[in-house]
Amino acid sequence: MVYDVTTSWAMIHHLDNSESAGPKSVTAGEEWRRRKKEPATINENHGRELLELHTVSPKAGYTQEDVIQLAYIMTGWQHRWSKKNLETGNVWFNSEYHQRGKKTVLGKEYKKGKKALASVIKDLVNHPNCRDFVAERLCRYLITDEPTKDMKQPIIDAFKKSDGHLPEIHKAAIKVAFDYNGKYKKFQTPENWLIQVAKIADLNWPPSPELMDKYELGQRPFDSQREPEWILQNIGHHPYRAKQPNGWSDHSDDWISPELLIRRLVYAKASYNFSKMENNKNAAYYESIVEKNFDNPSKIMKYINQKNRPVEKHTLLFNHPEFLKA
């Protein structure tokens, strides 16, 4: 999978690998480069991210030279534009851009050519730091900010045993999350919180798969199709625009600040606008959802019954500490 992602059109294009040219490649010696004064240089962007985010993480202790060498291995992998508007084309290996000679990444030597990328990726995903990195991220996301060694071990074992088969790794992670469920309560990220609100309140939201499937490539999405993106942005968790380039934080404290709490207050209130008619008419609605989802239903009912209007009850319920932490 890492290989497929690495050689996917979007990654090759957006991480600038198509512009990466080996200084010791066929194209480096071309006449037009001399004439236009455009010597062949590498673009390290994709190589660096392959090490840092997609496989071994900086804990593996790789150096700038490792990044350069990996970028050399990746020279030649380029995207082709599709003739159709807004469609991705193919990815191909342009041997004229490929850096000649052997390369060394994390102490291991790789031959020149197209096949080297698959070999180096195989070695990177089998590196112990890659397993540890994946286990750590899963535990942090599901259980606690500070995963323990014991917590990670079953996931690392599943990774080894299944040779990195993701469904097996995820199964192990979910099992660990259940095992530690009583012990740790984690303040939920805005996205998880929103999905919980939608599920527990039985909202007319998120939009149905039928509506989302009506989207056609090259068309402008309907406003109703873009609504999930907008709401997530407004609660501080835009699905693809994290402030830090390594994505959104998995640490609880990073999600608690005045403005972020304001977003939950405001959107808990707004969630009432997505209520289903039948729920609005059902007198036992709050009792049934509280009964089903909280450890101490009578206490929660007493709390939300301090207000009469349903919109206020929504605001109270979805900002209760027992709801914010799970």
Next chain:
Amino acid sequence: MKISRRNFLKTTALTSLYFAGFGGASYANSGTKKNLVIIMLRGGMDGLCAIPVKGDKNFEKLRSKINLDRTLKLTSDFDLHPALKTFKSLWDQNLSAAVHATNIPYTGRSHFDGQNLMESGGKIPYQEKTGWLGRGMKTAGLTGQGLALALPMPLLIRGVPMNNNYFPVGRSLPYPTTLELIKQAYKDHDEKLLSDNLEIILNRDFNNRSRDDAWILASSAGTELSKPDGPKVAVFEVDGFDTHAAQGATDGAHADCLSDYDNIVRSLKSSMSEEAFNNTLVLTLTEFGRTIKQNSSNGTEHGYGSAILMAGGLVKKAQVHTDWPGLKKKELFEGRDLNSTIDSRAIYASAMSTVFDVDFKKITKYVFWGENLPNLSDKLFKA
């Protein structure tokens, strides 16, 4: 190429001796409220695009596709990017300055690690859970006096409790009576962090229904910073400096980002009282500079040395402070990047010492783990 290595650091050493001779200067609080504003430039700001060096043929050759065809004049050695109009008008009033060829001591060229370190001030990525500014505020006892103009709380300002952040949602809050009930539930569950944050929400003076353009944020911040009991620290973020491709020159992606910065400064200046702006320091912060050489996509790669733009009345005078390392191949960091000859942590430590009225040694001890940084307060800022 007229510019040569300056004796910047030598005079700095003398300055420190001067202080030592007097057994430490007195930092009595003068009673005037002073403010520190940090504008984070995410993605790696190209110091040589913001403040290009003059008359370096080699530099012009290496950047044939992204050279500026029009610049504003700063000094005999440096020009200014034309997008930095406010900066230039402040410069003409001795209200802005820059430090060039400076960076945090991080040479790894990764945004992820670099942005983490520029905010934490540490040396190992992801190790510190607090920011240098947060620790500085804690050292100065500035609890509840920080304001981030951002939706999540930036790492930079974490480490001191009760900071505020503002990024208007554009809707009104639930009824006060409802908020009181939620506050009670937080208390009953011993959720101190949640309680404290709700307390800030209930007591603050911001319009939650306004828009979130950078100049509106800056104008709200400026108003707050001008209040005698308002915040003393504000933090902004500008994204998009990572121009690997199509960086542009006079216009383009990098120019747009610099212009975002300039708009924030303009709006701060116009929303602050004259007295408040005269007692304010606005500094930029970035993770690294960019390579000297343009790449094959007319962008630049991740580099090392960059520049810090400084504005506000606490700037000593309009000057480009630098210990210029030169741009010849052998003078570059690893043969490719502008070197950093001034550890930018020294500038931030000096700024905190000046603005927070805290002894410089105390700042380096509690913020930067006793790192031996030169005190540049006297050189760069007004006391």
